[in-house]
Amino acid sequence: MPLLEIAELAKSTYYDGVKRFDRVDNDKFLKDKIIAVYNENLGRYGYRRLTIALNKDIDVIETYGNINHKRVQRLMKVLGLRAKIRVKKYRSYKGKEGVIAPNILDRDFTSHKSEEKMVTDVTEFRVCNKKIYLSPLIDLNTSEVVSYSVSTSPSVSFVMEMMEKGLTKKQYDNLTIHTDQGFQYQNNRYQNFLGYKGIKQSMSRKGNCFDNAKAENFFSQLKAEFFHINQFKSIEEFKLGLDKYINYYNNKRIVTKLKMAPVEYKYHQLANI
Secondary structure, eight states, rough: HHHHHTOOOHHHHHHHHHHHHHHOOOHHHHHHHHHHHHTTTTTTOOOOHHHHHHHHHHHHHHHHSOOOOHHHHHHHHHHHHOOOOOOOOOOOOOOOSSSOOOOSHHHHOOOTTTTTTEEEEOOEEETEEEEEEEEEETTTOOOOOOOOEEESSOOHHHHHHHHHHHHOSOOOSSSSSEOOOHHEEEEEEEHHHHHHTTTTTEEEOTTOGGGGHHHHHHHHHHHIITTTOOOOOOOOHHHHHHHHHHHHHTHHHHHHHOOOOHHHHHHHHHOOO
C-alpha cells in the first residue's frame, strides 16, 4: 500500500511540503546583515536605525534594492532581536520661569545650522560606590556632543571646564544655550562667560524636564546603551568607556531624523554650503 494512503495524505499536500523543505531562505543574506549591524552597535539599534544603516550598505542595495522598514522589523522579530529600551519618565508640573533668564528656547528644539541652539545639563552616575557627574554640551542642529566634562563634584568649575572646551570662539553670532535652573547656571562666572561670548542664556521653568528634553533624551540613551549594560571595576574604566561611547555617538550612531551620525551630518552640511 502506498505510504501516502497509509498516512492519509493527499499528493498535493505532500509535494507542497517537499517544496517548502527545499525552498531557499531568500532573506538569509539580509538576516545575516541585520545580525551583523545589530551586534556591531551592541544592540542599540531598533528597526528604524537598522533600516537606515542597511540602505547604505552597497551589498544590500545590489541584492535587494531599497529595504522597507517593515521588512526589517519583521525579520528582527523572526531573529528575536530588539533594541535596548529606555525608561520614559513623565512629569506634568509646569513650574515657574527663573529670575536669572527667560525660557527663550520654549521647547523649540529645531535648528537649521550649527552653533545656533545648544543645550546642557548635569547627570549623575554611581560607580564603585562613588558619585560621578557628567556635563555635556549638545548642538541641537546635529545632535553632536560638542564637549563634555566628568567630575566627582557637580561644581561650577566642572561646568565651566565643559563650556570652555566647547566654545572656543571669542564671539558667537545668535547662539542660544539652554539649561535648567541648576545653581551652576545661576552663578556669576557662568553668566559672565556667556555675556563675554555674546551668547543668549535660556532657562527651563522650575522642575520641568520637558523644557530641556533634548538633554534628558541624551542622558536616557546614554544610560540605556552604555551605563546600565556594563559593570565597571573602577572609575577610570567608566571614564574610558564613556569616552568610547560618546565618540561612537558622535561619529557612528545614526540619528533617525538625520539618517546619519551627528559629525557626518555636520560635514554634509558644510559640503553643501
